[in-house]
Amino acid sequence: MFSELRRRLAAARRRAARVERRELRSFRKWLETTNNLLHASVLLFVPLLVGLVTLLANTVGAVSFLLFPPLASGTYTLFSEPEGRYSDPRTFVGGLTVGALCGWAAVEVAAYAYGVPTASLGVNAGAAALGVFLTGGATWALDLELPTAFSTALLVLITGTAQFAYVAGVALSSSLVAIVFAVWRREVYEERARYLYRTTEADDHVVVPMRGETAEQTAMLGARIAAAHDAGKVVLLDVVDDEEIAAAERECIAGEGENADSTAEERAADAAARDLERQAARIETTVGVPCDVAVAVENGNPAGTVLSTAEEANCDLVVTPFECDEDGALTPYLRALFGSDVDVVALQSTGERTRWKRIMVPVRSASDVAHAMLDYAERLAGGNGSISVCSCIDAERERRRTESMLANLTETVGTRCETRVSRSSIEEFVERNDAHYDLVFLGASTDRSAASKFFSRPTYERVRDLDTDIAIVHTA
Template sequence: MRDRVRRLLDRVRRVERRELAEFTAWLETTTNFVHLTGLVAVPVLIVLVTAASNSVNLLPFVLFPPLASGTFTLFSDPEGQYADPWRFTLGLTVGALCGSLAVVAAIATGLTTPGAREILSVVSPLAAGFAVFLTAAVTWAFDIEEPSAFSTALLALLIPTAASAPYRPLALYVIFTAAASGTVAGAFVFWRDTVYERRADILYRSTESANRVLVPSLGDETTVTAMLAGRIAGETGTVVLADVVDSETVAAAERDLLQDSAPSAAAAPDDAATRQDAVSVGLDTPETDERDPAAVAAPSAARLEGLAERVTATTGAQCEQVVATGDVPAEVIDATALELDCDLIATAYEGTDGQLSPFITSLFRGSVDVLAHEPVDRHRSEWSTVLVPVRRASDVAHEMLAFAGRLAGPGGVTLATCIGPEGDRRRAESMLANLAETCEFDVETRVSRLEVEPFIERTAPRFDLVLMGASRDRSTASRIVSPPTFERVGELETDMAVVDRNVRY
């Protein structure tokens, strides 16, 4: 019974972690984050303003409609035309002041009688027109045009005036409008500067990931992939070179050689590299070597040491070597990456006709983010221009941008999307702008009317690398109807990398 309860609790915890991880990934999209903030911030601020207004002997509820709509405008579009805290505060205050002046003029000319509107009644049409005219003229003259200003101007006409002190309620209305709008503007500035502008550091795991990158040693393309991993990890990161063998005896011998290796072992001959490839994937090696684990392990150890030295010398990243054992290489690599606290697995791309190999497919279903690299030039060690085509804003898009920023030089990152009708251009440009704003480096954005496949095939030769998402967030049915982009594009004339973001539960 106790075991059943424990298993049930473990299952509940896994579900909770999965839901939390999915919610975090959903929140990394700027539009979702902004909408959620508006959903929470506007009611909270209105509650605070209402609590403060209850101490004023006035009808403060007349201010709530423009205050609520203006607050939502600020938080829902923090980069928009009207997302200016000074414009917001001055606009609402000037509107309240102009409306109050219209009431004063109406009282002076006899259009309104003080004390006649203790209960709301008919508003003078001339006073309403003058309030709107005065608000439009003043906000235009001082370049503080704010839509909600007209609301505060007209609502001033509803303020009840007493015969003994007709102007006191109007003065309180203007003061209360300035205080309430200033409070909202201050909260918006605090949120924008401390949360929104730093959302990449606070929310997006991609900006903190890939400081430890594991590279499986699988073949000739391991060298260029390790260089790519070193560029992503940077001088403060670490590249973990992993060899997988199916014999614990050979693994132990290779670990001993790696610990005791001399500098001369770094220059392993080509036949040693070939021997290492065979051992890595569990192929048969010559019978004489099978009787001597040290002889079997020596070429692999020498190659790892040599590759580690080249990666460090070229990219500045530190290197570690690890030897693991197991019958299923993908599962061993995934488990090793978890055990060594690696943020990313960078491996050579394997597949034919756009179909991934079982090894890559298994890694994509694992617990660590994966980058599958298909190089064209196996001697490349720098990628100064990177193209990042995206379909929509997502956590994968943010991660690809983070990788591109670490790889490319100044101005070398291009973020692109493809649209159908021309009417979709504005929405696409807004989506790209939201993605680019989270980056601390310059990002060129591009919207194309071409289909995504011909666009990538025509544009790719201008870049050193094309980063594409694996589309693992889509359903199986969706992937059958519309296969991922990397499966549909033809053979490119430049390096390609497919990024898959996995979530640890």
């Protein structure tokens, strides 16, 4: 009885762990989109910072509650647009403080002009107009223009005789927010590729199934992707099929007789291994990345053999030649790889090219696939290559949003990079420009439903006949 209960509890824990890992993986993918990261940061930091300032205000007792509205608004502006016009810590602190000082000056001038004490002035129209005027002029002259500066200028009017405490509170609280923002932007936002984009730190152990006529070019692609990381390595995999084993078996039977099955399999594997060793030596010499070889016997499921080899060799990326049927549909082998939980790059090679320096990356939206394609493109292009990140729109009103999306995507790319937005269809754009590039990255569309693919075929199916190489990317 107790053993059965323990078994069920253990099974429940394993299921909960799987669900937790899946949810964490989904959340990380969600955070990879810059807009989602910014929204999450706003929801986290704005309440925490306002709460912290409120706690300090209650503790000190000299900070007016009137500074909180402009402070909360300005904090939101900082974290929601960290690269925006008003997201400079100096401008944030200086603008709010100058606004408060100008409002204080306007109160004093109005009180003097009307011949009344400052405490008796109240909310005076002349003081309000003068405060806004002074704030606009001062922030313009000092290059501290900030919308919330006008809020601090106007709120001084209802502080009574506590103008100095209000100005000091604005300066101190805004400085606290600016320090937190500067640290967040430098350590988190600008380094988000290192923390969030999984392929940036992973996909450095690559397994390459040596299949088809373009296996050598595919192996070089995998090697150059792996070589971008110091810990990179390549495993060349040859799957020995039944025909090779049968041919070797006939030779063994004629020469040795007994133990023919095992000897034939060994000899077929040895022959394949020698070819792999020669290819591995070329890769190590040309690219400078460690290269191992592996030979497996096909068990009727080539994709399963590749995936099991990747797991055994601790590889997190499969780079394979692209394969399709006569009608253009993916082969069962490639469909199985694209449906796996391992990252896959399928190369459709059009020639003998083994270096890719000019790379096009068409994207539909910001996603983990888009970040992965950019990461691979950056690894291949290196310091002297170039990347063109493109997107196609249907209407001109989509241009600004698309340009902003492309800017967010390319912000973490270290290689020389350009962005392009076109009103043409994606296939027309790629076919018109492919001759200028060595390689075009396309997503495998594995995140789309069958119905979506029925109404709009994946891009790689619509741009098959290009003059350049195509790499199709699937992310787990």
